[in-house]
Amino acid sequence: MDTLLERPTAGRTGRLAWADLLRVLATFAVVLLHTSTTWLALAEEGSAEWTALMAWDGLTRWCVPVFVLLSGAFLLDPNKPLTVRFLLRSRLPRILAALLAWGFFYNLIYFRKAGVAGVRNALLLTLRGQTEYHLWYLYMLLGLYLLTPVLRGLVRGCSRRELEWLLALWFLAGLLLPTVLSYFPSVGAQSWLKQLELPLIGGYPGYYVAGYYLRTYDLRPRVRYAVYALGLSGLAATLALGSDVYGYLTPNVACTACALFLLCRQCRLRPSRVAGLSDCSFGVYLSHVFFLMLLNHFGLTTLRFTSWLSAPLLSLAVFFCAAGTARALRKLPVVGAYIT
Secondary structure (H helix, E strand, O other): OOOOOOOEHHHHHOEEEHHHHHHHHHHHHHHHHHHHHOOOOHOOOHHHHHHHHHHHHOOOHHHHHHHHHHHHHHHHHOOOOHHHOOOOOOOOHHHHHHHHHHHHHHHHHHOOOOOOHHHHHHHHHHOOOOOOOHHHHHHHHHHHHHHHHHHHHHHOOOOOOHHHHHHHHHHHHHHHHOOOOOOHHHHHHHHHHHOOOOOHHHOHHHHHHHHHHHHHHHOOOHHHHHHHHHHHHHHHHOOOOOHHHHOOOOOHHHHHHHHHHHHHHHHHOOOOHHHHHHHHHHHHHHHHHOOOOHHHOOOOOOOOHHHHHHHHHHHHHHHHHHHHHHHHHHHHOOOEEEHH
């Protein structure tokens, strides 16, 4: 399984039900996150609505890291044939096609009343990389794809202990220290961290490698329980500390994402009953913001009634509308496979 793009398979054993489930959960979490934040600025800070929307926002921050963990779990597997030529001729064009098509579509919405000039402006903005906010993930994914051949060679040549050392450095220098220093600035510590120059262990490539590690190696029960405890602690810290630690590259969010990944991997599930939804996940991600725009157009917002209920209920509606749209678009000849 390749994040939002590919069916999660395990060779001759068929689909991996846990990966299907995790992908659907992460996709719904993205929808819930964006539903919660779309009208957050309209809620009075400190009000019940604001508190509820902030809570839903914090509870779903693990979604994007989980996508990257899933990508690494399958794309970095040395036993899975994956050549540079295949990346350049298949995967990269698919991401680029989806990015350009949906970027143009969303830009065109804003210029829909401007006629031919609007079409030209929408196209220019798309080509300049100025697209709808959620499409940032596709740009990041392109970067990960470009790094994939190098990272596959890295994990193939590393022992388990060496990977654990790499991931420990990533967590400490790439996530924990920057977060701590944002609360307790230290010129000396920041200078040391900057001058160490550790580009390989920063950002999303760390999640990529972590996904491979968590899928490939079995952890002892007490280690798994420790990861679960860290995940719950990370979730509690996210809610307690607020938006300052809502970033995807923070230790609390990383702990929650890794714990959820590991928990789903340990589940012994029957052949996936959510396989159909899993196959639509990429299309749901791309199209769900359009349905949020429709809700806003018709005045159906999370502020119409208690946000503790409105956010998840509207998210369910958006999720299934987007899934239906994705399923329909997949049936289009030639282009369907590229835009969903």
